[in-house]
Amino acid sequence: MTVCLQEPPFDVGLEISRMTAERKDVGAVASFIGIAREDNPDEGAEPVIAMTLEHYPGMTENQLLEIELEARKRWQLIDCLIIHRYGRFIPGDPIVLVVTLSSHRKAAFEACEFLMDYLKTQAPFWKREETETGERWVAARQTDNDAASRWATKT
Amino acid sequence: MTVCLQEPPFDVGLEISRMTAERKDVGAVASFIGIAREDNPDEGAEPVIAMTLEHYPGMTENQLLEIELEARKRWQLIDCLIIHRYGRFIPGDPIVLVVTLSSHRKAAFEACEFLMDYLKTQAPFWKREETETGERWVAARQTDNDAASRWATKT
Amino acid sequence: MKILYFAWVRQKIGYAEEINTPPLNVKTAEQLIDWLIGLSEGHAEAFANRSTIRIAIDQQFAEPNDSIVKAVEVAFFPPVTGG
Amino acid sequence: MKILYFAWVRQKIGYAEEINTPPLNVKTAEQLIDWLIGLSEGHAEAFANRSTIRIAIDQQFAEPNDSIVKAVEVAFFPPVTGG
Numbered sequence: 001m002t003v004c005l006q007e008p009p010f011d012v013g014l015e016i017s018r019m020t021a022e023r024k025d026v027g028a029v030a031s032f033i034g035i036a037r038e039d040n041p042d043e044g045a046e047p048v049i050a051m052t053l054e055h056y057p058g059m060t061e062n063q064l065l066e067i068e069l070e071a072r073k074r075w076q077l078i079d080c081l082i083i084h085r086y087g088r089f090i091p092g093d094p095i096v097l098v099v100t101l102s103s104h105r106k107a108a109f110e111a112c113e114f115l116m117d118y119l120k121t122q123a124p125f126w127k128r129e130e131t132e133t134g135e136r137w138v139a140a141r142q143t144d145n146d147a148a149s150r151w152a153t154k155t
Numbered sequence: 156m157t158v159c160l161q162e163p164p165f166d167v168g169l170e171i172s173r174m175t176a177e178r179k180d181v182g183a184v185a186s187f188i189g190i191a192r193e194d195n196p197d198e199g200a201e202p203v204i205a206m207t208l209e210h211y212p213g214m215t216e217n218q219l220l221e222i223e224l225e226a227r228k229r230w231q232l233i234d235c236l237i238i239h240r241y242g243r244f245i246p247g248d249p250i251v252l253v254v255t256l257s258s259h260r261k262a263a264f265e266a267c268e269f270l271m272d273y274l275k276t277q278a279p280f281w282k283r284e285e286t287e288t289g290e291r292w293v294a295a296r297q298t299d300n301d302a303a304s305r306w307a308t309k310t
Numbered sequence: 311m312k313i314l315y316f317a318w319v320r321q322k323i324g325y326a327e328e329i330n331t332p333p334l335n336v337k338t339a340e341q342l343i344d345w346l347i348g349l350s351e352g353h354a355e356a357f358a359n360r361s362t363i364r365i366a367i368d369q370q371f372a373e374p375n376d377s378i379v380k381a382v383e384v385a386f387f388p389p390v391t392g393g
Numbered sequence: 394m395k396i397l398y399f400a401w402v403r404q405k406i407g408y409a410e411e412i413n414t415p416p417l418n419v420k421t422a423e424q425l426i427d428w429l430i431g432l433s434e435g436h437a438e439a440f441a442n443r444s445t446i447r448i449a450i451d452q453q454f455a456e457p458n459d460s461i462v463k464a465v466e467v468a469f470f471p472p473v474t475g476g
Binding site for chain 1: 178264
């Protein structure tokens, strides 16, 4: 069970290998990688040159740990990993990695999706995008709130 | 858009790198790895020494292609990959890999889960497990049928 | 007509494949099973519990009532357990 | 009390952090905002649309009515957009 807040990139193959090495009880590994995109369809088609992810040092780590704890309470996970980067990214750069290990795929999939939904709404990160015409803070998405609130009824 | 039916192992990190390389439109990569487990709780705790996956040559490839096509019809996928192995496996060996790429995470997650549910029920594979006391064919799981039938209403 | 068997259906029958020409009145997958049962004890045993048998006609999943009249390849097997 | 600002709240105020001692009658996060607004034009601008402001008290998400009386650190920021 690991959460990492870091600037450097991560290696998804390596992380999954580490987590599954020597294990015979893992039947399912679900993973998700969030990547910086060039376009932001919500705000028109103006290409994004780069984005900077600001965060709240201290609180971010706490929230990542709380989100991870919540997932482990709700699902039978053998292991799980959250790596969230901060700093400046160009389109194509991976920003976040979530990996969940379970005996069966349902728990692995659900926990992975839950973790992403909660990261989007519960972790203090803010995105600023650079385009040719300037910079702008990315607005929170209602669809992210809706996605996260799906899980509230299951508590 | 690739489907592979193969005996050799796969490298999830390499596959994801290949699929995302040079792209600026991918925001979400969901992946799933199915791994041979030692225990089969459905049939008691007798440890599994190895398992052999038999398939229907010709039909298997067709079904993988059809399942992949169905996922691409239902979700806006930038790319997707199915690798399914056959042959003899020991606990810890990866058997199946599904990777889905999309702009947003909802499509990537849903398509990945759909592909796994359909692989479990629509692809002609049969598992035979070896234990200390002998061999047995793994029975189909009702939970797999239930999981697959969730998607039927969305057609 | 090529008839294929997989998993425990194959094991009970004793081989994976046979080329056979059923009589003209055998028109559906179900009727083909009725006819195959007469071929050997292994066939009878393999098809003893029909609700557990799945069918593919020319590599497409099929139902017991589906026609095999134009089929080149018919396969019988247990419910699939891949993934 | 340490007061932190992030993202465009920080930009409008002009700095990321201030140490301040609000008067004793400032007991909730909402009242703290009322008081901060008087400090500078930047503060007033940052808090102009309060429904878009999120609050953390001692690094826990909080509501406008939550008490800040014992708080060591209060943060104000827009809705989060990570992941």
